[in-house]
Amino acid sequence: MEKHYDAKAAEAKWYPFWEKNGFFHSEPGKGEPYSVVIPPPNVTGILHMGHALNQTIQDVLVRWRRMQGRNTLWLPGTDHAGIATQNVVEKALKKEGKRRQDLGREAFVERVWEWKRQYGGTIVHQQRMLGNSTDWKRERFTFDEGCSRAVAKVFTQLYDEGLIYKGNYIVNWCPRCGTALANDEVEHEASHSHLWYVRYPVAGSAKGTSGEPYKDYIMVATTRPETLPGDTAVAVNPKDERYAHLVGKTVVLPLTGREIPVISDDYVEKEFGTGIVKITPAHDPNDFLVGKRHGLEEINIMNDDATMNALAGAKYEGMGRFECREAIVSDLEAGGFLDHVEDYDNQVGHCYRCHETVESRLSKQWFVKMKPPAAPAIEAVKNGSVRFVPERWSKIYFNWMENIQDWCISRQLWWGHRIPAYYFGDGKVVVAETPEAALEKAKAADPSVSAADLRQDPDVLDTWFSSWLWPFSTLGWPEKTRDLEYYYPTADLVTAQDIIFFWVARMMMAGIHFMGRPPFKNIVIHGIVRDAQGRKMSKSLGNSLDPLELIDMYSADALRFSIALITSLECDTKVNKEKFEIGRNFCTKIWNAARFMEMNGAGADFKPVEIAEPTADEKHILWATDAACRKLSSILEQYRIQDAALAVYDFFWTQICDWYVEYAKDAPDKTRAFAILRDVFWKALRLLHPFMPFITEEVAHQLGYVEAGESIMLARFPEGYTDAEKKAWGLSAETYDFVNAKREAITTLRALRAEYKIPPAAFVKATIATGDPRARGEEASLKKAMRAESVDFAPAGADLPMPSKITSFGTVYLSLEGLVDKAAESKRIAAELSKLAGFVKSAEAKLANENFTAHAPEAVVAEARRKLEENREKAAQLEKLAKLFA
């Protein structure tokens, strides 16, 4: 083996090897299925840390299940991402000095497809670099033919069921993207703004005198003066006595001279501002509802791009909304209508895509009624047929689902699934999966209609309208396919908390509604990757770590393992570059351990030997290996990825490398010791494989565990040793504990050496007082580990000279070769004595308490007694030592 592990070479070699050999591919029919669909990243996306985390978790689960022998499918794909993709292509067009309108719809959409063909492979290429064992033969795209057919079918069915309707509604509108946004596509951010206090004169009131144009006026506080031309009322709270006399009167809308009524509505808060609100039904969601209740006129004063239109008044027409705000404020001031201005911080909505300030805007949109499909989706989690991991996310799910709003699904974009609604005649509409079917339906209503009379709705559907079908549209729905029958429902869905509503909840609803069963059994929610300061990683902050850079610097395995080790499902993960050194260092450790084996004849040329009569240390590693195998499977069953990573890390590093490899160097029977190491190492490699696929594959081949052309990824995940093996080798908890005790003795003597500053090169004389007959058999290994010239044994309880210490193995004594600073030692001993005295005192009190001895489990009481005795003995020893240094 080479001295240094070449991660890049291994990654470049093994991924294509796996993919070409079809090791990721699954076909229905054989064995118990385990299926997972990947959360499809945006086709415009590039791999970020969130993907790395999300996909590491999935690949660990998927590789582990595959090694367990499950027929495993991890289905990859990408999302057509309506707004995001259209934006990317529009930006490219802009560089050519063109707008999408210059191309026209068809050419533009073709242009986006062109872009997709050219660049859409970026993220799937990057996913390969992570090592994802996804079945690329089944890769899907939310806008491919099959998914599109599913979308049309779903829209039509929901429409026929009365669950889709078209309505005039106030929607969140992104003026930059030129489309409506769903509520959850709007991000609210605190913004420093102002509250303008404006005087609205009471109709017919006389002219005022100093600066005020009218004597009688009411004061309105607003954050959005630019919408003033769209006001159609002012409102007060019905319980507000201050203004009761005004209700029913009219006031004059400043700058326009238009008279508008004063109404009363519960929505108005008496305490906020002046207690009087201007009502602009076309430009504010609340005002819209108030307007509906009171039958107010809706005056839309803006164009699609948030510039003012003619209804705003000739003076303001054509202005941008913020420019218009300034103009109106200045005109109000000039006209004496502006009373004063206060600073005010409020929440302003921004487009989640382009971050433009969102405008509330009146328009006709398509909606899905969500209450009916939500009910069974709530029930499925309540009755446990679908489980959130960690469980607490179900509360958030319920909270949202129980207050669910209708879903605005139309988007004024060109890139996306076109709404399958067709208009003809004067306002008649039919909804059908294909234009042909639509024509047929239209003809049924009006036989004179021809294809040319049908005009398809220009809008497209929200991207999530295709991704909510992902777990079954990707398996062939609406056809009744074998895949669907075999792989649906999927087993685990792994995703971050931020798309529980966008995606997870909607998939639940769609799965139940169209398939009759929830789309997955477990919803595994992980945190978000944050920077060292706890901020969300984002391009604008420039605090993102690039997983590709980390792969380049540390290797994919290092990235994966580090992520698994530092990520808890329970909370968000803070990362910085240094954290990925853990994984890199671990790779180096694995590589060197493998090299050590090869150098000692336990490499590819190894000739198997029967393992018989292992020593205590050998029994220990066999036992520890067995325990590690069992533990790993059981904690992975619970999705405790972090615990699993830690367990395998500790097993490999501490048990195998720190102790067993050191033992093996001077083992009494090296052939057997290395035969055991070879077996243990092979198990360890397989335990590691789900976390670190590349290096484990490379090492497995280098050491000859796997034949050329085969792969560790198809090897069986180790389950520990059989009862027969354990019996044959005489493995037992007692022996395991015995070796642990021996290690304690070794560690203690090392500490004594350090304490008394005995040079590392110096050989010491040690004595151990123990009644355990097995101890004498360990003399050689003790000598080696303690760097001792001699190890003598004394009977248990023998009164050893100082300095000696009590361990689980017995009392250990180190003969002092050099001089010791008596004063310093005396001081140190006194401190330790007082600490011990405290332990003894509290233990005595505890054991004197009858309640404790009566209620606590027997083992706990016994352990407390044993510990007390031990501490008393330690204290007695120390006192002797104290005399020695007095």
Added chain:
RNA sequence: GGGCGGUUAGCUCAGUUGGUUAGAGCAGGACCUUUACACGGUCAAGGUCGGGGGUUCGAGUCCCUCACCGCCCACCA
């Protein structure tokens, strides 16, 4: 305003149903170039588990309360 979390060593976090003297990694300290590995080894140090009550023989763990931090949802213009 509603909901959900978090607060344990300098930093990042474990701590499964309450039960020994609360653990790990990193950083920092001392020592060690012992031929698998300095991306290493050995050892030591570091915590009144956010504050205050309560339940219990026993609380980091359960209950109440307060404080601070974070996230999500939401129509106070």
